[in-house]
Amino acid sequence: MKEITSRQWFLLIGAILLILLAPLFLKTVQIRILNEVIYFSLFAVSFNLLFGYAGLLSCGHAAYFGIGAYTTAILLKRLVGMPVPLAILTSGIAAAVGGVIIGFFCVRRKASYFVLLTMAFNQLVWALAWKWRSMTGGDDGIGGFVPKSMSLGIVTLDLSNGGMVYCLSAVIVMFFLFLIWHLLKTPFGNTIRAIKVNEDRPEFLGYNVNFSKLLLFTMAAFFAGIAGSLYALFQDFVATSSIDLAMATQVIMMAILGGTGSFLGPVLGAGIFVYFTDWISHLTDRWEFILGALFIILVLYFHRGAIGLIPKKLKSIFVSAKNQ
């Protein structure tokens, strides 16, 4: 794995500044779309931790996104005055707890069984959100829970301002992306890559493969939960659509769209997905059909993702941490 060169550092810092200062020169509508890209980026990267790095195709990753979103909504609605950062963190932890329990059953099984189980448990979480009316509001969902402002010691952020929410999300997502990126450079990251190539060899070498998979599964759930929490803060409304199979498919689509073979591929994919969906849903009512058809075409012909289409030279900027 290569170290980051000074030129790449320069580009990175430039990009971060550009992302954070975007509200100064973009319209509110554009900021809203960018905000969606931000939290979906974390969601897609957390999914790719499983699929791209460990080869674990989770068809139920929306469960943790949904748990995070619902936890934030319920906490802020019921415990008025709860600090927002604490709610975000708790949402991540709640999703991680869900991840440990569900992961315990899933990681012991390989390939198709794993997929089947993740999907089945996704349906369970969805059913819980749908049936447990007193807690989740059923199919009405929960809305209007985001407080007007939040205080961070000295500064007070105005949460009714879209730009503020955007900046908060951007800072949190970038922090976690850095964290994940560093996580992948640790020996644990190498264990995961080894598991993708061959599950038996690391086992023979004395690694506890199932434990590593469970740990990764839990982490991925945690990050998805954080993303879900940011989604809830942004929408100020949470419904079962944040957990359903369509959401679980969307995140797969984002990852494949951008390319599962690189760290930032899913970020690119989330961007393409959000902008494309926004564009197509203005053009036609049948946009979900087009999305589905696009998904099929993607799997048939472009499963290496958009990042595979970027010329090599440009790519070296994008792909600093290869995962293969």
Place this chain on the structure above:
Amino acid sequence: MGSMLPTFVIQALHGLVYGMLLFFVASGFSLVFGMMGVLNIAHTGFYMVGAYVGYTVFTKTGNFWLALIIAPIVVGLLGALVERYFLKKVHAFGHAYELLITLGIFFVIGEVVKWIWGNFTQPSRIPPSLSGSVHITGLTYPDYRLFVLLISFVALLALLYIFLKTRVGIAIRAAVSDADMVNCLGINVSRLFLYVFSGGAALAGLAGVVAGPFLSTHPAMGIDMLADLFVVVVVGGLGSLGGTFVASLMIGELQSFGVLFIPQLALVFQFLLMAVVLIIRPAGLFGEKI
């Protein structure tokens, strides 16, 4: 207690009817997985298409028997198309992409159904000749559900005959245990898989037609069935027809009695059962050790 008994029997029958229906959807799914390792998410999409095509034929012609023949044929052809033009193309990319393509097809089917028939529940119509009910020793049971039970047993016997007595059936069973070896023995496994895939789709379509009138035909029926289907194949063991049968009946009864006693938690029960089976026997009740 005397007043509980009739309810008990009726719920048990309801569970049996739904269990048999579940078996027809799950058997194709399970066989396709057993032979080729493909998890066909689109399978419950086929079930839904069967229900809608059946509904349309029935309302347009007024003849339910015609619907019972046409819908499985249409769905079987759809299945063959999916296998040849989509699934086969991604085979080389590995199982993950095979699964993803069926997931995509599942969504497209759902959208096309909403497009053609609208995003609402179709009024369910039970064929007039079957709309009565049977009275036996104080019990009343609708004719239609008994008819579903009858047709299920006929289809079950037909399936058993194919699998146990015919050459194709023997080849399919052999391919489930080792597809490569069967291929080496000179049997065209690729064509066999097409048969199983489209046959399984037709069976799911048949289940859709008979389910339509009593479970109602709506665009979410595919997703609803998907959750049950997963639990059935995990509990029964993927690729095991006997296991699928037993698990289908278990889930059917569990749902039927779950709704009777604890309506809110009926859905959670079957997942609990799944979790317990996963702990005690990870390969499923009748699955081979993995």
